[in-house]
Amino acid sequence: MNIKVKFFADLRNRFGKESACRLPEGSTIADLFKQVELPEELTRIVLVNGKSIEGNMNYGLCDKDTVSIFPPVGGG
Amino acid sequence: MSSSYTNRLLRVNLSDGSIKIEKINQDWQNKFIGGRGLATKYLVAETDPKIDALSKENKLIFVTGPLTGTPAPTGARYMIVTKSPLTGAVACSNSGGYFGSELKFAGYDMIIFEGAAEKPVYLSIYNDEVALKDASEVWGKGVWETEELLKSAEGDSEAKVAAIGPAGENKVLFSCIVNEKHRAAGRSGVGAVMGSKKLKAVVVRGTKGIGVNNPTQFFEDINRSKEILKDSPVTGKALPAYGTAVLVNVMNEYGGLPAYNFRKAQFENAEKVSGETLADTRLVANKACFACTIACGRVTKLPDEASEQYIVSTSSRNWKNAGEGPEYENTWAMAPLCGVDDIDALIKANWLCNDLGMDPISYGATLACAMELYDTGAIDEKTAGMNLAFGNAEALVKMAYATGYREGFGDYLAEGAYRLSKRFGHPEFFMGVKKQEFPAYDPRSVQGIGLAYATNNRGADHLRGYTIASEIMGIPEKTDPAATEGKAALTKLFQDATGVVDSSGLCVFSTFAIGLPEIVPMINSATGSNYSVDDALKIGERIWNMEHLYNLEAGISGSEDTLPKRILEGKIPEGPTKGMVNRLSEMLPEYYKLRGWDSSATPTEAKLKELDL
Structure with missing residues (x-):
């Protein structure tokens, strides 16, 4: 399946702004991280189509999902 | 006993010109720590909550906390406490930079301004030499030029200046007080109170330094x-x-991310005005306030061609093409909320707000409300004086100037979105609480922040109960933004804890990493007090209730602890949060119960006794 991955803040220095990934059916966020070689500890907020996975690395992905990945951030 | 308190306040009567030094009430200091809590106690004790905020009966209090001016990380904050002309509620606006620490170095924890001057004045402080001086030369000038002229008049380039701009002089209801040109006590119109007193600026220079009670322990704690x-x-x-x-x-x-005056919760061109784009294209350097190890401030520069766009007929000094900001809130209010995606217009409007002395959140939100009035035909180009279509970057810049000077349609914008929307027959377009415009988080998408907005003592605001830290960022623990369960307790905890942080003189951004278990020991070793974390939280709760009681006496009842119909019933039309509304009714009764308030938001006798109020 095809997954669009969007990176933000300093993750862009290493992974660029956006990337298209091909993953086998039934893949999870953990599989995606493995494929793009992204260590989980660099991230804090992961959204799939805008919905927070709430730390669930076994969150199942579907074809054409958009995954937005942020490092720990704060603001006000 | 050495302490980081100076234990002194300056009382300046602008009506008769008298200046007195008083000892701070020690009982109140113990009960409220300092800063926001202590100054609010003075306001409550010395003024009637029912007064007109722009009358000479109102008082304007500049206050520091016990950690302001010490090397405690982020110990830069000072606050302005007064009655707000925008909301009619208690106002406490908080600023960083170097002004607060300088006031401490001069030997004062607080300044209370009372009465009103007949002619423009500024207060000059050099340690124990304090005088009111003629400000007619700088009246009418922008904040930036005022700062330079007053430093020159005082012959001290190291002096720190907190001033109002034309917006404060013209009593724009969301005008602010600005120090070091770009740091502002921004919300609730504290600048208009200063303008109503004909007080243009406070210029301070201090060389006394600050002691701490237990230096060895203090440096262990701050390190x-x-x-x-x-x-x-x-x-x-x-x-x-x-x-x-x-x-x-x-x-x-x-x-x-509310867009188009909360018609949407996503902005299609957000990337163009994002922090990443700012860093990649317009950022020169980051910048810190006094004693800050974070340095979130933005020094920004426009390209030459952009600095020539959207010129308005103000001082050429405004248009040197370097300045500071914008921050997240300013960006949101003046760009996505107005449908504007031009980062250079945003930067210009932000600088203009700083120079005019005007809160960019309320300005942007009020302009967005005007754009909705325009979009629906409630006002036209003739009424507005120009095309106010969503997305018009030129309007963003030009209307900022018109608002600060109350020129043309800007005179209506200067009253804020609540009054503007009512004037043109659409009160439902006002997006805020207690007459103050919302900040940058959609309360339909994030439930807890909706409760925090609805119950906030200073009207819609994110800084008195920043549940976003938990609901979006996972600090200190992640909670589900779509859930209402547990949000009453979360909101109360954030509100009470923030009262302590504000009163200490630290920046609320420190709490993205440290909490009361780190902050309370710093207060203790600096001052010689012996608070526990529980004591501190009790003080935070006392401050919250004191502010709330002030509002009740001012005539702001529990019925105003609510959100606009668009937020409670108008579903988000598209995007990942499509269909969501804020479910306030699932949280508010539990919140009142946890607060020890009855269903009309009145604190019970038992709660008041418990809090010694």
Whole structure:
């Protein structure tokens, strides 16, 4: 399946702004991280189509999902 | 006993010109720590909550906390406490920079201004030499030029200046007080109170330094906090690199970035005005306030061609093409909320707000409300004086100027979105609480922040109960933004804890890494007090209730603890949070119960006794 991955803040220095990934059916966020070689500890907020996975690395992905990945951030 | 308190306040009567030094009430200091809590206690004790905020009966209090001016990380904050002309509620606006620490170095914890001057004046402080001086030369001038002229008049380039601009002089209801040109006590119209007193500025220079009670322990305590702040990926990395505007993309991807006056919860061009784009294209350097290890401030520069666009007929000094900001809130209010995606117009409008002395959140939100009035035909180009279509970057810049000077349609904008929307027959277009405009998080997408907005003592605002930290960022623990369960307790905890942070003189951004277990020991070793974390939280609760009681006496009842119909019933039309509304009724009764208030938001006798109020 095809997954669009969007990176933000300093993750862009290493992974660029956006990337298209091909993953086998039934893949999870953990599989995606493995494929793009992204260590989980660099991230804090992961959204799939805008919905927070709430730390669930076994969150199942579907074809054409958009995954937005942020490092720990704060603001006000 | 050495302490980081100076234990002195300056009382300046602008009506008769008298200046007195008084000892701070020690009982009140113990009960409220300092800063926001202590100054609010003075306001409550000395004024009637029913007064007109712009009358000479109102008082304007500049106050520091016990950690202001010490080397405690982020110990830069001072606050302005007064009655707000925008909301009619208690106002406490908080600023960083170097003014607060300088006031402490001069030997004062607080200044209370009372009465009103007949002619423009400024207060000059050089340690124990304090005088009211003629400000007619700088009346009418922008904040930036005022600062330079007054430093020159005082013959001291190291003096720190907090001033109002034309917006404060013209009593724009969301005008602010600005120090070091770009740091502002921003919300609730504290600048208009200063303008009503004909007080243009406070110029302070202090050389006395500050003691602490237990230096060995104090440096152990602050070094521990500094290590935590340095090691945190938020305060040690993300905020210095991208500033607060890193949140633009976060909130937009989630579907919680209000756009087009809250008609939508996502902005299609958010990337163009994001913290990442700012860092890549317009950022020169980051910048810190006094004693801050985070340095989230943005020094920005426009390209030459952009600095020539949207010129307005103000001082040419405004248009040197370097300045500071914008931050997340300013970015949101003046760009996505107005449908504007031109980062250079945003930067210009932000600088203009700083120079005019005007809160960019309320300005942007009020302009967005006007744009909705325009879009629906409630006002036309003739009424507005120009095309106010959503997305018009030129209107963003030009209307800022018109608002600050109350020229043409700007005179209506200067009253804020609540009054503007009512004037043109559409009160439902006002997006805020207690007459103050919302900040940058959609309360339909994030439930807890909706409760925090609805119950906030200073009207819609994010800084008195920033549940976003938990609901979006996972600090200190992640909670589900779509859930209402547990949000009453979360909101109360954040509100009470923030009262302590504000009263200490630290910046609320420190709490992305440290908490009361680190902050309370710093207060103790600096002052010689012996608070526990529980004592501090009790003080935070006391402050919250004191502010709330002030509002009740001012005539602001529990019925105003609510959200606009668009937020409670108008579903988000598209995007990842499509269909969501704020479910306030699931949280508010539990919140009142946890607060020890009855269903009309009146604190019970038992609660007042418990809090010694």
